[in-house]
Amino acid sequence: MAELVAKQQTNSLSIIESVDIGAVQSTLAKINQFQVVVQNTLKANHDYGVIPGTQKPTLLKPGAEKIQMLLGVTSEYEVIERVQDYEKGFFAFTVRCIVYKNGMKITEGVGHCNTKEKKYINQDPYTLANTCLKMAKKRAQIDATLTLASLSEIFTQDIEDMQEFVQTEQVETMTAQDAAQIKLTFGKYKGKTLKEIYKTQPDYLEWLLKQDRTDPVIKKGIELMFEAVKQQAQQKQVQQQQPEQQTAQPEPQPDNIDPFDGEVIEISDDDLPFGM
Template sequence: MGQLAVKQQTQEQQATTLSIIDTVDLEAVQSTLSKINQFQMVIQNTLKREHDFGVIPGTGKPTLLKPGAEKIHMLFGVTSEYEVTEKIQDYDKGFFAFTIRCMIYKDGNKITEGVGHCNTKERKYIKQDAYTLANTCLKMAKKRAQIDATLTLASLSEIFTQDIEDIKEFTQTENIETMTLKMQHKLN
């Protein structure tokens, strides 16, 4: 009896899948894919390198930056709202963490959302005073959520990534620290 029910459920799922495929307007899909491709080309040709997006040596894709995400929002005529979904503010231990949800709306209708997280135990923040970083982490989580939502909104995940700028900042910090140590050794 159990095997028969599973077999029947599987057949129903396949029938539902087929009926969804049968209802797809292939011309409309082709038109939409063409528009997405054209929009991606406009974005690539319009956004400014090192301002709207950054290219990190050794990575496959450039990373979308906050100014670029804001321009894309303007192009689409969308608005964004933010919600703190997780907040840890441990003043005794100096640990702060925020998870933010960015919801993007067009004419009052929710189009998509993104999520971003940041905390004071991230590698780039470890050597800094956690108490002065609470607001920085909040803003970074918000930015990450905005970029996550924007990549989905504009179908840009195949040409941009996110959070690579964090690696760049970390690498720059490490390079500066390494150069400083080398300079100190040469002076001694």
């Protein structure tokens, strides 16, 4: 045992003896300078967030992207673990982010996300597989960036208690299909998805958009759904006009067409651009 300890100490001393102390001092000075640049460049509540009562702010995706751009590096991603249980509705992904500089690997980070996280309680897990994959990718990117730039003493990656930034994550990755499966947990439509409400009373969703107290994730979901419906209506209009253009000019259409005007009609699943 004593021989093993002595051997380890000898190896450690050998490593230290081989180090260029002057180069180490220069590197540490550059790290400190870069940390100052990062702190002066990144914007609060956009590139990083602050949890009241904590010592370190949380690095967010826009901030990680800026840091990687400043350092002139590129990232590649690999899914190293994937769970897709369609019977139980559980999906999980673990992603590795590998950072390269001029084709040489510099460092890597790991991120994980699954559909049992508390932010997904009121959503259909079967629509969240792609969302979780994006989340895992983003977390891996931030993890790699913190290591790459030696920023762990300045920033943290723990955002589970930051509700507003949890919402930001959801909004960034949300699609119209994701939005359609969000369930309300209040009011007369409690337990109904946004898609179900849209099919029976779309004006209620318009009312929710105007309320200051409506959850930002729900607002963004409604906006995505309405935009998807408008785009689909425009595409259908163009398709209907194309054959007519060969024989007659179509009547001019007003620029401010509102697809939600008029009598509410029953809408089938085939008529909705957000599927399922």
